[in-house]
Structures are given as structure tokens and as C-alpha cells.
Amino acid sequence: MCLAVPLRIVRIEGTMAEVELGGVLRQVSLVLTPEAQVGDYVLVHTGFAISRLDEQEAQETLALFAELEEAAREQDEQRTEEADPASCR
Amino acid sequence: MKYTDEFRDPVAAQRLIQEIRVRATRPIRIMEFCGGHTHAIMRYGIRQALAPNVRMASGPGCPVCVTSDGDIDYCIALARLPGVTVATFGDMARVPGSRSSLQEARAAGAEVRIVYSALDALELARREPQRAVVMLGIGFETTAPTVAASILRARELGLKNYYVYSMHKLTPPAMRSILDAGEVHLDAILGPGHVTAIIGWRAWGFLPAEYGIPCAVSGFEPLDILQAVRSLVALQGSAPQVVNAYSRGVTAEGNRVAQGLMAEVFEVSSANWRGLGELPASGLKLRPAYAAYDAQLAFDLPRPESPEPASQRGCRCGEVLRGVVEPPECRLFGKACTPARPIGPCMVSAEGACAAYYQYGGSLV
Amino acid sequence: MSEQVVLLAHGSGGLLSHELVSSLFLKYLGNPILNALEDASNLPLGDASELLGGQLVFTTDSYVVKPLFFPGGDIGKLAICGTVNDLAMRGAVPLYLSAGFILEEGLPLRDLERVLASMATTAEAAGVHIVAGDTKVVERGSVDKLFINTAGLGLVPPGVRISAAAARPGDLILLSGAIGDHGLAIMTQREGLRFQTPLQSDCAPLNSLVSAMLAASRRIHTRRDPTRGGLASALNEIATQSAVGMEIEEQAVPIHEPVRAAGDLLGLDPFYVANEGKLIAIVEREDAQSVLEAMRAHPYGQEAAIIGQVTAEHPGRVVLRTILGTRRLMDMLAGEQLPRIC
Numbered sequence: 001m002c003l004a005v006p007l008r009i010v011r012i013e014g015t016m017a018e019v020e021l022g023g024v025l026r027q028v029s030l031v032l033t034p035e036a037q038v039g040d041y042v043l044v045h046t047g048f049a050i051s052r053l054d055e056q057e058a059q060e061t062l063a064l065f066a067e068l069e070e071a072a073r074e075q076d077e078q079r080t081e082e083a084d085p086a087s088c089r
Numbered sequence: 090m091k092y093t094d095e096f097r098d099p100v101a102a103q104r105l106i107q108e109i110r111v112r113a114t115r116p117i118r119i120m121e122f123c124g125g126h127t128h129a130i131m132r133y134g135i136r137q138a139l140a141p142n143v144r145m146a147s148g149p150g151c152p153v154c155v156t157s158d159g160d161i162d163y164c165i166a167l168a169r170l171p172g173v174t175v176a177t178f179g180d181m182a183r184v185p186g187s188r189s190s191l192q193e194a195r196a197a198g199a200e201v202r203i204v205y206s207a208l209d210a211l212e213l214a215r216r217e218p219q220r221a222v223v224m225l226g227i228g229f230e231t232t233a234p235t236v237a238a239s240i241l242r243a244r245e246l247g248l249k250n251y252y253v254y255s256m257h258k259l260t261p262p263a264m265r266s267i268l269d270a271g272e273v274h275l276d277a278i279l280g281p282g283h284v285t286a287i288i289g290w291r292a293w294g295f296l297p298a299e300y301g302i303p304c305a306v307s308g309f310e311p312l313d314i315l316q317a318v319r320s321l322v323a324l325q326g327s328a329p330q331v332v333n334a335y336s337r338g339v340t341a342e343g344n345r346v347a348q349g350l351m352a353e354v355f356e357v358s359s360a361n362w363r364g365l366g367e368l369p370a371s372g373l374k375l376r377p378a379y380a381a382y383d384a385q386l387a388f389d390l391p392r393p394e395s396p397e398p399a400s401q402r403g404c405r406c407g408e409v410l411r412g413v414v415e416p417p418e419c420r421l422f423g424k425a426c427t428p429a430r431p432i433g434p435c436m437v438s439a440e441g442a443c444a445a446y447y448q449y450g451g452s453l454v
Numbered sequence: 455m456s457e458q459v460v461l462l463a464h465g466s467g468g469l470l471s472h473e474l475v476s477s478l479f480l481k482y483l484g485n486p487i488l489n490a491l492e493d494a495s496n497l498p499l500g501d502a503s504e505l506l507g508g509q510l511v512f513t514t515d516s517y518v519v520k521p522l523f524f525p526g527g528d529i530g531k532l533a534i535c536g537t538v539n540d541l542a543m544r545g546a547v548p549l550y551l552s553a554g555f556i557l558e559e560g561l562p563l564r565d566l567e568r569v570l571a572s573m574a575t576t577a578e579a580a581g582v583h584i585v586a587g588d589t590k591v592v593e594r595g596s597v598d599k600l601f602i603n604t605a606g607l608g609l610v611p612p613g614v615r616i617s618a619a620a621a622r623p624g625d626l627i628l629l630s631g632a633i634g635d636h637g638l639a640i641m642t643q644r645e646g647l648r649f650q651t652p653l654q655s656d657c658a659p660l661n662s663l664v665s666a667m668l669a670a671s672r673r674i675h676t677r678r679d680p681t682r683g684g685l686a687s688a689l690n691e692i693a694t695q696s697a698v699g700m701e702i703e704e705q706a707v708p709i710h711e712p713v714r715a716a717g718d719l720l721g722l723d724p725f726y727v728a729n730e731g732k733l734i735a736i737v738e739r740e741d742a743q744s745v746l747e748a749m750r751a752h753p754y755g756q757e758a759a760i761i762g763q764v765t766a767e768h769p770g771r772v773v774l775r776t777i778l779g780t781r782r783l784m785d786m787l788a789g790e791q792l793p794r795i796c
Contacts, residue, residue, distance in 0.1 A: 006091070033344070050286050053337050061336060
């Protein structure tokens with residue numbers, strides 16, 4: 001039962017929130033994440049939000065992937081140059 | 090930012106796979122504790138992509154799989170009681186106990202309802218005050234707080250017909266049990282992302298401190314898993330530590346509110362785990378203050394028996410759950426035991442390792 | 455078979471359904487025609503086929519969908535489309551349908567009327583006539599509101615041979631549009647999920663789409679509509695019956711965003727979810743592009759795509775190349791996914 005899905009809070013009424021993903025709306029309980037606000041993304045497990053998603057952290061993680069790609073691309077270019085010395089003369 | 094597609098980017102995934110293959114110069118064996126990870130790894134073909142140097146071993150993180158035969162039999166007995174409606178998460182309905190299953194009990198007339206949330210079970214109790222609704226409390230630290238919340242809500246509403254049969258279990262004791270047994274050599278642990286959202290990544294500090302192995306807490310999208318594996322590979326040869334590779338959802342201290350609710354309603358007890366046996370301080374049971382909601386006290390049924398009866402008919406779920414064998418090594422796998430006709434719970438559950446191997450064909454490349 | 459009673463899983467269109475059919479139904483009712491297990495059966499009439507101007511085919515289906523009314527359709531529309539499509543899958547022009555109704559005591563007449571009106575509209579759109587019918591009423595509780603059975607007769611033009619056993623290595627696999635709409639529209643109704651735009655069932659009669667495809671090429675080897683058990687099960691059935699392997703590109707399979715999201719939320723994989731207005735076509739490689747264009751020009755094929763190919767390797771098995779570029783098996787639906795979806 002580890003499955004949890006990231007959903008955006010669209011509206012809050014008491015301890016219940018309406019959340020949205022890809023146009024699908026769902027009712028979930030905010031009893032475990034009382035600090036969550038409209039506009040936040042939360043991880044939802046069996047009808048409850050269990051954690052607020054931190055956008056800053058998400059961006060940093062994605063930036064890590066981009067760096068990796070950048071580094072790999074530079075390596076590829078280097079390898080292509082080394083393989084064909086005629087190309088840089 | 091939707092937190093889904095961005096973490097499924099094929100180009101980044103290929104780069105991560107390449108980098109892992111380059112860096113894993115010596116064989117490394119990682120246990121993915123969580124059944125959800127096993128499924129994602131198989132579903133995205135990650136297992137094959139990282140072989141042969143990175144070997145993944147699946148662990149006991151499948152709540153339905155680690156539920157004992159005795160507990161399942163007890164649930165079926167509850168369902169057969171007149172006036173009782175058993176509410177359960179989907180997979181549990183198909184798991185075979187020693188003789189039958191909830192699904193078969195339903196076909197024979199028992200009231201068994203599949204719910205997505207403990208709140209649904211609560212709603213059933215509210216709408217049908219003449220029936221006793223028993224919510225089967227299955228799940229680890231991700232689910233236990235939700236069931237605790239449902240009990241507190243039942244109290245608020247003054248419901249007299251809502252009960253929980255708690256089979257909830259705790260993950261760190263299971264991890265310790267596997268490492269203590271030493272049956273399989275593990276170099277690292279892929280930590281369960283959503284359990285850790287609740288308990289906080291500091292809870293895994295014992296892995297480097299007492300067992301000398303690193304743990305990377307991972308989310309469930311393919312890039313999350315690959316990134317976590319990459320950090321574990323990079324740590325080989327250095328001092329072990331806990332890495333939070335799911336920083337967008339997991340913090341050091343976890344979800345204090347959820348932890349509080351769990352502690353309010355439940356107390357720690359010993360629990361009977363399929364495959365691991367009776368483990369002290371590894372389960373949750375309702376506190377005396379919430380006895381009115383405890384199914385075990387409300388109904389006159391013999392207690393589920395423990396110890397675990399010897400595995401019948403050659404089922405090796407226990408060994409699969411401890412990472413000792415891979416599903417195809419069980420002689421029943423794919424023959425006598427299939428998702429259509431499962432013998433053991435590992436083949437039934439959406440998070441079971443055998444079901445994942447069967448569905449996504451571990452050996453086909 | 456080890457079960458003593460019928461289980462819901464026997465009706466889901468996956469493995470257990472198949473086993474029930476082969477071990478019980480075919481055991482008693484089997485014959486060479488039935489045993490072929492096609493969407494619609496060839497009726498061998500010898501020389502009479504010449505007179506008729508084609509091969510007569512016959513099919514039947516029952517409809518027990520819950521709820522009766524859902525976005526994009528209702529049980530009546532389904533009952534017409536399902537049978538029309540089974541005939542169309544064999545390349546037949548659907549001609550005549552029968553309709554049998556089992557009504558529960560207490561069913562509001564206004565609901566019955568709505569269903570019948572829908573059937574009339576759909577039959578007209580599909581160009582078929584309902585020429586035989588029957589109605590039974592049973593006590594409250596003996597049936598859930600309304601069950602319908604339809605049977606259909608169609609005529610396959612000469613020279614058209616379409617069969618689930620006819621796929622060949624090298625053929626390309628075409629899909630007429632996005633998957634998962636019908637099953638998830640039903641499930642979301644039942645689960646009370648709401649949408650900014652409600653998920654619609656894709657229920658539609660496909661005979662005119664099929665005619666357009668046949669006009670583009672006669673070298674369509676197989677056609678099947680992926681209903682219960684979804685795309686994955688239908689592909690597996692064909693792979694088994696034709697004794698060929700398949701390679702599918704996950705990236706190429708169209709899935710609408712809300713369907714994917716609903717699947718994520720409900721823990722359902724769109725590949726295993728029923729469709730009621732889609733078809734799979736296995737086409738000889740050289741003709742695939744022109745068939746694809748004919749599909750895209752038709753209202754029910756606008757999102758058509760080539761999703762994979764047939765191979766001689768791993769016969770009977772379908773392999774998926776995931777969005778990550780890795781490869782893994784895609785098996786038939788193993789257990790019970792969605793009860794009473796059609």
C-alpha cells in the first residue's frame with residue numbers, strides 16, 4: 001500500500017480538500033496535513049494527503065538530471081572530436 | 090510542475106542508466122524494501138537495464154504479502170459473521186488463507202466491500218447503522234495514520250458500529266530482521282519513499298550506524314528510482330549514510346501530525362509476519378482507550394493462531410519476502426501459482442514480487 | 455479448473471474467462487465454427503454464399519453494464535455498438551440484429567424508454583435493423599435493473615478474409631485511437647470521481663470506419679476491438695491465435711490525459727481497461743500508411759496510430775518497449791479488474 005499520487009489542491013472545506021490531476025477531481029482528507037493550502041501539491045494515499053510536495057526541492061532534483069545530461073552531452077562531443085581529429089584541424 | 094511526467098523523462102532516464110552502468114564496476118546488491126518499488130522497477134524494465142552488476146532484491150514491503158495465514162483466516166471468519174460487513178483494500182480480497190479467501194466468501198454470500206480509503210469504510214458504517222462494519226487495517230506507516238484518523242472520526246461522529254482489525258506493521262523492525270538473519274548479502278537499501286514521508290529519513294540512521302550500509306530514500310517514478318540507485322552506487326567504497334533522494338516529499342523528521350495520530354490510537358506490539366515469523370515491537374494494535382473500535386474485542390471469535398503454520402504446497406513466499414530467492418526460483422511460479430490462481434499472497438497483491446515478475450516477465454529481455 | 459463456483463473474475467475477459475470458455479463451454483457446445491473463437495462466426499453455407507454475394511457471419515453478446523447511463527452512452531447504445539462492432543471486426547457489413555431484454559420488476563419505464571430511444575438512434579446511425587426481439591420480467595432482486603442480449607447477422611464481401619489467426623511477422627499494428635476511455639468513464643462514475651470535463655465512454659459503431667479501411671486496402675489480416683481485458687489482452691489473444699510475437703511502443707499508444715490521471719488515482723492500467731469504440735488492425739506493412747490515413751480521415755479514427763509490429767520472435771508473447779526505452783513483457787489480464795464494465 002505504498003502507492004501515493006501527487007495532486008494539486010483546488011479547494012478546501014474544513015478538513016476535506018478537492019484535489020486535481022490531469023482534469024480529474026477527487027475528495028481527500030487533510031487531517032494529516034493541516035498546513036496544506038490551495039495551490040499546494042500533496043501526496044495522496046488511500047484518500048488522505050500524507051505530505052506536501054516542496055516545489056523548490058523538486059526543481060533542484062530536476063536540475064540535477066539536467067546537469068547530468070549536460071555533462072553527458074559534453075562527454076559525447078569530446079568523444080566525437082577525439083574519434084575524428086580531422087574535424088578540428 | 091506536475092510532479093509526474095517530469096520524473097519520467099526518457100532521455101534523462103537513459104543517461105542515468107548509462108551513468109549507473111559505468112560507475113558500477115563491482116557487483117552491488119540492493120534491496121528494494123517496498124513492493125511498490127518492485128513493481129515500478131519491473132514495469133519500466135529497470136531491472137534488466139541495470140543488470141548484471143546492479144542486482145535488485147525485493148523485500149517484505151508488501152503489506153498483504155506479509156499478512157499471516159492466521160490473520161487472513163480470521164478476516165474470513167469475521168466476514169462470515171451475520172450482520173458484519175468487512176471493508177478491505179482491494180488486494181486483500183483475493184489472497185488465499187489456509188482454506189479460502191475473502192473473494193470466495195463473498196461469492197458464498199458474505200458481505201465484503203472493497204474500499205479505497207478508511208473513510209469509505211466509515212461512510213459505510215454511517216449509512217448502515219444496523220450492520221457492524223469492520224475495516225481491515227492492513228499497511229505500514231503510510232496507511233496506519235489514515236486508519237487511526239478514521240477511528241478518531243468515528244468517535245467524533247459517535248458511531249457505534251465501526252471497528253478496525255489492526256494488522257498494521259512497522260518497517261524498520263522488518264529491515265533489521267532481514268539484516269540480522271544474514272541470509273542474503275546486501276550492499277545497500279532502497280528506502281520506501283512514502284513510509285519515510287511519514288516517519289522521516291532520520292529513522293533509517295540505524296542502517297549506516299549499526300549495519301554499515303547506505304540507504305537512499307526513493308520516490309516511485311522511474312527517475313526517482315534511478316537517481317536513488319545512482320547515489321547508492323556512488324557511495325560504494327565511502328562511509329555509508331542515509332541519502333534523501335525524494336526530497337520533494339520527504340523530510341528528516343517526517344510528518345509529525347501523522348505520527349501523533351498513530352501514537353494516539355495505536356500502541357506497538359509484537360506481530361506475526363509471513364516469512365519473518367513473530368517479531369517483537371513490529372506491529373500496531375489499538376490502545377485500551379479505543380477498545381470500543383477494536384474488532385478483536387467486539388466479536389466472539391477464536392484468536393488467530395500463531396506461530397505460522399508450515400508453508401503449504403511448496404509456497405516460497407516467505408523466502409521471496411526475505412530476498413533469499415527470486416520468484417522464478419519457486420517451482421510453483423507460473424505453473425501451479427499464477428495471478429489467476431494464486432497459491433501465495435506474493436502472486437496476488439499489486440505489490441507482490443511474484444505478481445510483478447509474472448506480469449512483466451523478469452527473464453524476458 | 456479448481457473452482458467450484460463462478461467468480462466475478464470469470465467475467466473480466468482475462469485468463470479465467472478464457473479458461474471457463476475452453477474447459478466448460480467449448481467442452482459441451484464446441485464445434486469447428488465455435489472453437490475458432492472469432493468476434494463473429496462464419497456460417498458455412500456452401501454454394502449459397504455465392505447467391506448471397508458474400509460470407510454470412512453471426513455473433514451474440516450480452517450487456518450487464520452498471521450504471522445503465524454513463525457519460526457518452528448507455529446500456530442500449532452499448533448493446534447495438536458491441537454487436538455491430540463484432541460483425542465489423544470480421545469485415546462484415548452488419549445487417550440485422552435481434553434484441554432480448556430482461557427487466558427487473560420496479561425498473562422505471564422512463565429509464566426503459568431512454569434506453570430504447572438510444573438503441574433506435576444508434577441502430578439508425580449504424581445502418582442496421584432490429585428484426586427480432588423478446589422481453590422478460592423478473593422479480594425485484596433477480597436481475598439488476600436491465601440486462602440486454604443482442605445477436606447480429608452480417609455479410610462479408612467476397613475476397614475479404616480477416617481472422618485472429620492471420621497476423622504475420624512483418625505486419626504493422628494499428629490502433630484507431632486513445633485507450634481506456636470506456637472502462638474509466640464507468641469506473642469514475644461508480645467511484646464518484648469528478649472531472650473538470652467528465653470522462654466520456656468512447657462507445658461507437660465502427661462499421662463505417664471499417665469500410666473506409668477496407669477501401670484503402672484489402673490486406674488487413676486481423677481486426678479486433680479491445681473490449682473487456684483491454685488492449686493488452688486483445689493483443690495477447692491475437693498473438694496466441696496467430697502464433698506470432700508482437701513488439702509494442704508504449705510511447706506510440708494514445709491515452710487521454712484525464713484517463714491516465716484517473717488510472718493513476720484508481721490504480722488501474724489503461725492497457726487493461728475496456729474500450730467500446732476502438733479497434734486494432736494488423737495490416738501488411740506496405741499498406742499500413744494508407745490504411746492509417748483512411749482511419750485518420752474518419753471521425754472515429756482521428757487519433758489513429760501505428761503502435762507496433764508483428765514479429766517471428768517470442769511467439770504468443772507481447773513485448774512492450776517502455777517510455778524509458780527498456781523492454782518488458784506485457785501479459786494478458788490475469789485476475790479481475792473491473793466487474794460489469796460492458
